[in-house]
Amino acid sequence: MNYQAPLRDMRFVLHELFDVTGHCQQLGNGLDRETIDGVLDEAARFAAQVVAPLNRNSDEQGCRLQDGEVITPTGFAQAYKLYVEQGWASMTGPLAFGGQGLPQMVSASFHEMLMSASLSFRVYSGLTEGTVVALARHGCDALKQRYLAPLVSGEWTGTMCLTEPQAGTDLALLRTRAQPQDDGRYLLSGSKIFISGGEQDLTENIIHLVLARLPDAPPGIKGISLFLVPKRLVNADGTLGERNAVSCGALEHKMGIKGASTCVMNFDGASGWLVGQPNQGLACMFTMMNDARFQVGLQGLGIAEAAFQGGLAYARARLQSRAISGPVAPEKPADPIIVHPDVRRMLLIQKTLSEGCRMLSAYAARQLDLEHYTGDAAQREAACRRAALLIPMVKAFFTDCGQEVASLGVQLYGGHGYIREWGMEQLMRDSRITQLYEGTNGIQALDLIRRKLLGDGGSELNALIDELATAVAQVKSQTAMAEQVAMRLQEWRTLAGTVLLACRRDPEEIGAVSVDFLAYSAYVMLAALWLQAAERASQVLAAGSGEPEFYQAKLQSADFYLRRVLPRAGAHREVLLAGAGCLMALPATDFAF
Numbered sequence: 001m002n003y004q005a006p007l008r009d010m011r012f013v014l015h016e017l018f019d020v021t022g023h024c025q026q027l028g029n030g031l032d033r034e035t036i037d038g039v040l041d042e043a044a045r046f047a048a049q050v051v052a053p054l055n056r057n058s059d060e061q062g063c064r065l066q067d068g069e070v071i072t073p074t075g076f077a078q079a080y081k082l083y084v085e086q087g088w089a090s091m092t093g094p095l096a097f098g099g100q101g102l103p104q105m106v107s108a109s110f111h112e113m114l115m116s117a118s119l120s121f122r123v124y125s126g127l128t129e130g131t132v133v134a135l136a137r138h139g140c141d142a143l144k145q146r147y148l149a150p151l152v153s154g155e156w157t158g159t160m161c162l163t164e165p166q167a168g169t170d171l172a173l174l175r176t177r178a179q180p181q182d183d184g185r186y187l188l189s190g191s192k193i194f195i196s197g198g199e200q201d202l203t204e205n206i207i208h209l210v211l212a213r214l215p216d217a218p219p220g221i222k223g224i225s226l227f228l229v230p231k232r233l234v235n236a237d238g239t240l241g242e243r244n245a246v247s248c249g250a251l252e253h254k255m256g257i258k259g260a261s262t263c264v265m266n267f268d269g270a271s272g273w274l275v276g277q278p279n280q281g282l283a284c285m286f287t288m289m290n291d292a293r294f295q296v297g298l299q300g301l302g303i304a305e306a307a308f309q310g311g312l313a314y315a316r317a318r319l320q321s322r323a324i325s326g327p328v329a330p331e332k333p334a335d336p337i338i339v340h341p342d343v344r345r346m347l348l349i350q351k352t353l354s355e356g357c358r359m360l361s362a363y364a365a366r367q368l369d370l371e372h373y374t375g376d377a378a379q380r381e382a383a384c385r386r387a388a389l390l391i392p393m394v395k396a397f398f399t400d401c402g403q404e405v406a407s408l409g410v411q412l413y414g415g416h417g418y419i420r421e422w423g424m425e426q427l428m429r430d431s432r433i434t435q436l437y438e439g440t441n442g443i444q445a446l447d448l449i450r451r452k453l454l455g456d457g458g459s460e461l462n463a464l465i466d467e468l469a470t471a472v473a474q475v476k477s478q479t480a481m482a483e484q485v486a487m488r489l490q491e492w493r494t495l496a497g498t499v500l501l502a503c504r505r506d507p508e509e510i511g512a513v514s515v516d517f518l519a520y521s522a523y524v525m526l527a528a529l530w531l532q533a534a535e536r537a538s539q540v541l542a543a544g545s546g547e548p549e550f551y552q553a554k555l556q557s558a559d560f561y562l563r564r565v566l567p568r569a570g571a572h573r574e575v576l577l578a579g580a581g582c583l584m585a586l587p588a589t590d591f592a593f
């Protein structure tokens with residue numbers, strides 16, 4: 001597989017649909033189009049030339065645990081060094097701590113490229129940005145001064161230590177303890193499992209953000225606090241001191257992302273420092289989770305793009321059978337498989353889901369930027385509500401798409417898709433975890449209904465639908481498409497009202513409708529974005545301002561999405577309207593009968 005960043009589409013989304021330059025002006029960061037395009041060009045080179053070539057070997061080689069140290073796959077340490085030296089690590093970090101303060105709308109494109117190039121490689125740096133956000137927001141000045149700059153530069157990495165053997169989704173079951181000391185430290189004891197990048201040989205220090213309980217903490221989630229626990233203690237002058245009592249006890253053997261270390265981490269009286277207020281750990285962690293969940297969404301998108309590129313290259317090159325309506329390449333022994341309708345169906349699903357998710361990622365990134373950087377308090381709050389509504393959709397829908405598109409990648413290659421050397425089966429294995437971590441996709445869907453929809457009685461969702469409907473009403477060229485999308489938006493509004501009533505009446509409905517409501521919402525949201533893409537393409541084509549093939553393809557892709565992907569929303573609607581009764585009727589004891 002030869003990955004090349006989809007720069008043309010990224011520019012279409014950023015400049016033509018979302019006016020990233022205007023967005024940057026609004027944020028006051030001084031980035032102009034030339035700089036943004038320059039960053040994307042360099043990012044594409046880094047992803048394709050430095051990271052992507054490591055991906056296959058990292059899968060074959062995996063990580064090793066040797067005398068308590070983790071050895072990452074060959075080439076990762078060198079690539080990570082370049083990642084730091086060339087400033088990729090500090091892209092989004094705060095200016096006050098040496099970061100470049102680039103908006104998510106720009107950095108998301110780079111992160112998507114990294115995910116496509118090697119999900120395993122990205123895992124090591126992926127949680128550092130969230131660690132920075134959580135520490136900058138909740139850490140005291142002393143912690144910020146000591147830890148933020150090296151985290152922002154990428155000299156050190158960050159981890160997120162939540163999961164324990166008995167506590168996954170349900171963090172109320174956490175047992176790790178933190179014992180206060182007279183000198184302001186806490187000693188942490190307990191064991192965490194599945195910790196991404198918990199130990200590695202890329203950086204000299206690793207900063208763990210750990211959830212644990214204080215001795216007098218109330219039971220359940222109200223008794224969880226957040227602690228910073230460094231792998232190596234840090235002296236007052238910033239130099240590294242002795243090793244802390246935290247170690248990697250084992251590496252998990254897993255289905256995919258084999259180049260990323262997934263560690264059992266033992267805390268044996270390790271020195272830690274409280275971040276934020278006692279018993280407010282989950283709230284602090286949530287600051288990090290929005291960012292982390294957005295990043296996992298980008299993992300789904302990155303995998304989808306890589307699988308689409310692989311599928312397309314193969315479909316153009318592989319010769320099998322003749323086109324139904326007669327030979328297309330009579331000089332060859334058979335036609336390339338891209339002539340077959342079913343192959344085109346698979347490719348177009350791959351293409352429209354990938355490009356659709358890319359548009360939604362830019363929309364969500366804009367909200368995250370406004371939430372973090374705009375000076376206007378009302379706008380900040382509005383963006384915060386919008387981002388909160390979108391994040392579960394981005395995380396769950398993008399990663400479901402990643403898995404579907406990767407599976408189509410395997411299918412497109414026929415039997416060769418099942419064989420390692422072609423790379424498709426790795427994408428499928430690598431992408432599977434994205435539907436599970438950072439809260440399973442089922443939990444994302446519950447979050448959408450419980451906290452976001454029921455939380456405000458549907459007002460933020462209705463505000464989003466209003467915004468999309470206004471944009472649809474302004475569409476001039478694609479009236480048939482616009483009518484279809486307007487009808488779906490109205491249906492979405494009515495459906496949300498029905499869901500709200502049902503969930504208020506019977507709490508079992510929350511879990512019964514959630515997954516289908518999330519999928520329905522995401523398919524309709526993507527339809528509204530595809531309509532905007534089609535409108536823009538029509539305008540450019542009418543003006544005759546160049547690249548007709550690109551814009552024609554956008555129009556045809558929008559048409560495909562609305563005709564052959566959007567109808568899935570109808571099926572999700574029908575399923576969720578079936579209600580909880582038939583789900584809950586069968587007694588747990590009778591499932592095997």
Ligand SMILES: Cc1cc2nc3c(=O)[nH]c(=O)nc-3n(C[C@H](O)[C@H](O)[C@H](O)COP(=O)(O)OP(=O)(O)OC[C@H]3O[C@@H](n4cnc5c(N)ncnc54)[C@H](O)[C@@H]3O)c2cc1C
Nearest residue numbers: 160161162163168169194195196262436437438439440442
């Ligand atoms: C490779 C890998 C890397 C990871 N990295 C990290 C990391 O860096 N840091 C970290 O802290 N953790 C990490 N995790 C852990 C991951 O976040 C958890 O595995 C995940 O949140 C699910 O928890 P669980 O495995 O205990 O599943 P469970 O919570 O046991 O869930 C099992 C099933 O039950 C469902 N379920 C559970 N509760 C409910 C409910 N209330 N309603 C409906 N359905 C429910 C779930 O959706 C799931 O389908 C990682 C895991 C893996 C495999």
